[in-house]
Amino acid sequence: MSGRLNGKVALISGGASGLGAAQATLYAREGAKVVIGDLQESLGAETVATIAAKGGDARFVRLDVTDPASWHAAVAFAASEFGKLTTLVNNAGIFHPGGVENETEQGWAQMIAVNQTGVFLGMKAAAPELLKSGNAAIVNISSLYGLIGSADAIGYHASKAAVRVMSKGTALEFAKRGIRVNTIFPGQICTPILGDITPEQDAAIKAAIPMGEVGDPMDIAYGSLYLASDEAKYVSGAELWIDGGWYAAC
């Protein structure tokens, strides 16, 4: 442990699985106290146990990012367990395919509720505690699909593009008050969110990525670690693409 996050207390939404679990694990390894907020209680408990087995300090709290009361309870839990909150990672997200013709109104509403409104509610609930700490960071997880279009994911594109500009606006709102806000744009990373993809889809994805491979969750976690740490004390409103060079080719 090199202690790059010593003294930090981080709440990570969607921290039970995939990119969230990788960030939780790395944050704890670097000295942060971590609260994982997720709907998946048993997986969240497993991730906490894995962190503890490696000497880290983590807790799980059930969190539904679409519910303001759930967010307030998670923030209060983090502050009462660890005495403060310095870091919020808005990582929870969902994906399902669907363009204008196929996406349902219900599917659209669900995507916006989790991926977009969930980020707003998280920042709103956490801001009072983050402001108290005086040296805080928010890391929002958008997507390469928040920057570019595709034919079959209208709700996902809309929600992730919203996160991009919401982050910039919030960075300005808190620029002089001790909260930095930055955004990560993952390309294609191997996690459960991808669901079952056919070998043909896998080949097409790899062909689109200049580096020729999908990413690993730790590739995102290392970028998040930097943005959450004091090494990034002069970085706010920034956009970090971690995508094997994909955006450079768009």
Ligand code: NAD
């Ligand atoms: P994942 O499915 O492994 O993890 C997402 C987590 O969010 C899950 O643990 C899930 O239970 C949780 N979650 C979903 N709805 C929730 C809710 N209402 N309240 C609380 N938690 C909820 O997927 P992942 O790939 O690790 O995704 C993490 C983030 O990264 C998402 O925002 C996703 O859009 C983004 N992202 C992923 C990729 C990729 O290729 N994996 C690419 C770009 C962006």
